[in-house]
Amino acid sequence: MKPHIPTYLKCASSGIYYFRCRIPKAQLHRYNGKKEIKRSLKTYGIREALMLARTLHISLHQQWQSETYTIPSNLLSLFTPSESLELNNTPTNNTIYLSGAIEQYMLSREKEGLIRDKTLQMLRAKLTLLLRILGDKPVNQIKYIDAEHFKNTLLSLPPNINKSPFYRDLTITQIIETKPSKQMSLVSVQGYVDYARTFMIWVIRNEWAIKNHFSDIKLPNKKRPHEFRQRWNNDELSVLFSSPIHRSLTFTHTYYYWLPLLGLYTGARLNELAQLYLDDIIEVDGLTCLRIDDTHDEQRLKTPSSRRIIPIHTSLLDLGLLRFVHKLRGNGQLRLFPSLTCHRDGYGHYASRWFERLRTKLGLTNTGRKIDFHSFRHTVADELKQINTPEHVTAALLGQVNNNITYGRYGKEVPLASVSGALNNIYFPSVGKIRIWNE
Numbered sequence: 001m002k003p004h005i006p007t008y009l010k011c012a013s014s015g016i017y018y019f020r021c022r023i024p025k026a027q028l029h030r031y032n033g034k035k036e037i038k039r040s041l042k043t044y045g046i047r048e049a050l051m052l053a054r055t056l057h058i059s060l061h062q063q064w065q066s067e068t069y070t071i072p073s074n075l076l077s078l079f080t081p082s083e084s085l086e087l088n089n090t091p092t093n094n095t096i097y098l099s100g101a102i103e104q105y106m107l108s109r110e111k112e113g114l115i116r117d118k119t120l121q122m123l124r125a126k127l128t129l130l131l132r133i134l135g136d137k138p139v140n141q142i143k144y145i146d147a148e149h150f151k152n153t154l155l156s157l158p159p160n161i162n163k164s165p166f167y168r169d170l171t172i173t174q175i176i177e178t179k180p181s182k183q184m185s186l187v188s189v190q191g192y193v194d195y196a197r198t199f200m201i202w203v204i205r206n207e208w209a210i211k212n213h214f215s216d217i218k219l220p221n222k223k224r225p226h227e228f229r230q231r232w233n234n235d236e237l238s239v240l241f242s243s244p245i246h247r248s249l250t251f252t253h254t255y256y257y258w259l260p261l262l263g264l265y266t267g268a269r270l271n272e273l274a275q276l277y278l279d280d281i282i283e284v285d286g287l288t289c290l291r292i293d294d295t296h297d298e299q300r301l302k303t304p305s306s307r308r309i310i311p312i313h314t315s316l317l318d319l320g321l322l323r324f325v326h327k328l329r330g331n332g333q334l335r336l337f338p339s340l341t342c343h344r345d346g347y348g349h350y351a352s353r354w355f356e357r358l359r360t361k362l363g364l365t366n367t368g369r370k371i372d373f374h375s376f377r378h379t380v381a382d383e384l385k386q387i388n389t390p391e392h393v394t395a396a397l398l399g400q401v402n403n404n405i406t407y408g409r410y411g412k413e414v415p416l417a418s419v420s421g422a423l424n425n426i427y428f429p430s431v432g433k434i435r436i437w438n439e
Helices: 025-031 046-065 098-112 117-134 144-156 172-177 186-205 234-240 255-266 270-274 314-318 321-330 348-361 375-386 391-398 416-423 429-433
Strands: 009-011 017-022 036-040 281-284 287-292 308-311
Touching: 009 046, 017 046, 098 117, 098 186, 117 144, 117 186, 144 172, 144 186, 234 429, 255 270, 255 314, 255 348, 255 375, 270 348, 287 416, 308 391, 308 416, 314 321, 375 391, 375 416, 391 416
Parallel strands: none
Antiparallel strands: 009 017, 017 036, 281 287, 287 308
């Protein structure tokens, strides 16, 4: 049950509560002509604000009714008749602790409504780890040594620390003492530092701190050598497409067969493919194409430039993609992969987990090379580069922003015929050995 909020208790846009009360006419002479009292209560908590406001309200009325009554000393820091009565919605620096600042920052981001729930959860998890490492201290007392300590601690922590139940009940020190065999990647550490830097920018804008020491934190390289995602090579593709899935059409779900092929021949992201509807298979300028868009509920685009049309490679047509689509339409289906359900992370969540298990089963996770589904995207980009495909054509295919000022800002859209021609110039020998779709 929500507490009753009296009329003299208000909440500023910053989330800080303040006291506001009109001064009786008979008392105006005591306040230099001021007609109302406004005073920050210097708290975000409703219950603490209620207690302070009620006490202040009672004390003021008692003072107005008696010439000898004085306001208790514990309220003098909030109000005295002789001092300026201008409202200050910003609490004193010493009262803003990291935990409270994080809560207010999260509330601010939620009210903006510009980021998804998943991103909000990730943001909270990262800032919670910041709080665990630094402790709950005033934000204006966060120094460079604290920012450096945050970075160095992250470098000693294992990945997925917020998800693993093994670390759930351990302190940061205890986690490090377990000597994890695998440490957080440099990319992840950089991400944590970037989020802390952005958070402190917001803190400074609220005048709760002066210096953002996270801006001074540098990592030598964003990735350790083994962390760079690489393209698939021919040997790895041969292993992948030699499994029973593609040699004998033995699988549980149809996406086992089609998703790796679509990734290899389109360079599209996993979720872009997993969320396709049958009406995203279209014909444009005489070419059969995939439409990457967010026209349906629960379809998502990573960036505005991700919206694009991809000509379908002739190898996919030869393998029976359109026969597969025709059968789905005949069965009254709406989506290309109806067995995939939408998760918080999108339709690609369960497909990603399956592909990870497949790579492990085929021995593709212990080669010392980082290859995953997103590596198909790198593979397509590299193949196009090897045959001297213009950058603006590759960017159009992959849904990337072309930074070339001539093509990016002033150029027209790339003709689909040019994209199709470049795409059909790439060839993967291992795919020619798999079984054609005939269900």
